[in-house]
Amino acid sequence: MNRIAFYHLETLLWISRLGTFGAAADRLNASQPTISARIRELEGQVGFPLFQREGRNMMLTVRGREFVQQCEMLWTTLQQTLLSPDEFRGASGIVRVGSGEIAAASCLPVFTNAIRGSMPKISLEIEINLTAHLIDDLLSGRVDMVFAIGPIAMPGIVASTIQQVDLVWLASRELGERLIEKGGGIGSAVPLWSVARSSPMHDLMATMIRKSSFQHPQVHTCNNVRSLIDIVESGGGVGLFPLNMVEEKIAAGSLVKLDEEVPAPILLQSAMRSNEHDPIISELFRRSCEIAYA
Incomplete structure (x- = not known):
């Protein structure tokens, strides 16, 4: 009988999922030479090559892809057998x-x-x-x-x-009181702050600006929400924030909600x-x- 160990199959499946020997080594907390050695051992047991080199990459062979597909089903069944729902605590x-x-x-x-x-x-x-x-x-x-x-x-x-989270426009207490005295509008002269452009929150803010009566030629960004809150709290401008992250500061009075239209909850x-x-x-x-x- 072929001596194929669990770690042989686990190594093969992670290489297939992640695409490279190096990524599988990181995922399994093993060195890349160890991963390569396991695959050589597995190929010796199954009797055919699982990978072939194409340029600088190692690609599954035709038989290797079929073997991986069979092993995926076997691995799932094996893990479900060894770990029933009642045993998840352990x-x-x-x-x-x-x-x-x-x-x-x-x-x-x-x-x-x-x-x-x-x-x-x-x-x-x-x-x-x-x-x-x-x-x-x-x-x-x-x-x-x-x-x-x-x-x-x-x-x-x-x-x-x-979960759903409501959004609110916020300013520092001093800036918020001034804006409220002037009628509550943000106005184009007020610095506007947003999370990074790659965040869905930035898209929501941009959509609201396009729909509003005020225009902002420049929107400042910060890729850390808590730092962004600190900037606005210090009087640096106005921002759109998730309510769950600012409720305490609103209750304490250091941040003031502005009467501006907000997007639907995120x-x-x-x-x-x-x-x-x-x-x-x-x-x-x-x-x-x-x-x-x-």
Whole structure:
């Protein structure tokens, strides 16, 4: 009987998913020579080459692609057999989660606390990033699931809405009082601040400006929402913010809401790859959907 170990199959499947030996080595916390050695051992056991070199890249052979397809089904069945739903509490491993700042301020804490209680042996590695980067990281396999502004709708990803967040126009107390005295309009002379242009929030602000009576020839940007809040709070201008991140400052009076039209509430969604075969990640995604409006 061929001596094929679990790590042989796991290595092959991650190379197939991520596209390179180096990416699989990073995902499995192994060196690239170790990954190459595992594939040579696996090829020796199956009796045919799984990869062929094309230029500087290693590509699956015809038989290699068929073997990967068979192994995907086998791997899924094997993991589901070894880890039934009742055993997720004992599941262990490292799950990489990407999150946007707005999600990190609301649904992410609820999720992490729930997982800590129900799956205590799972270690979460969380990275905060912009939505566009989060989607790229998810598709490339650098993270296993994400929390981001939606709607997330693209091939290869399944997403679920877990929360809606209202948006508000804000200014510092001093600037806000002056604007209110003048009738409440923002006016083109007031500095306008937005999150980075690659964020869906920037598109929402741009749409509202086009619909409004005032015109801003220049919109300043900052890729960190909390720093953006600090800038506006210090009197640096006006910005459009998610209410869940500024409620305390509004209550304290350091930020003032302006009577301007706002976009519809933004959607916060969790997402994973639609072809995800790891039952732990699928279970975590399912549980993220259950924290909706918690």
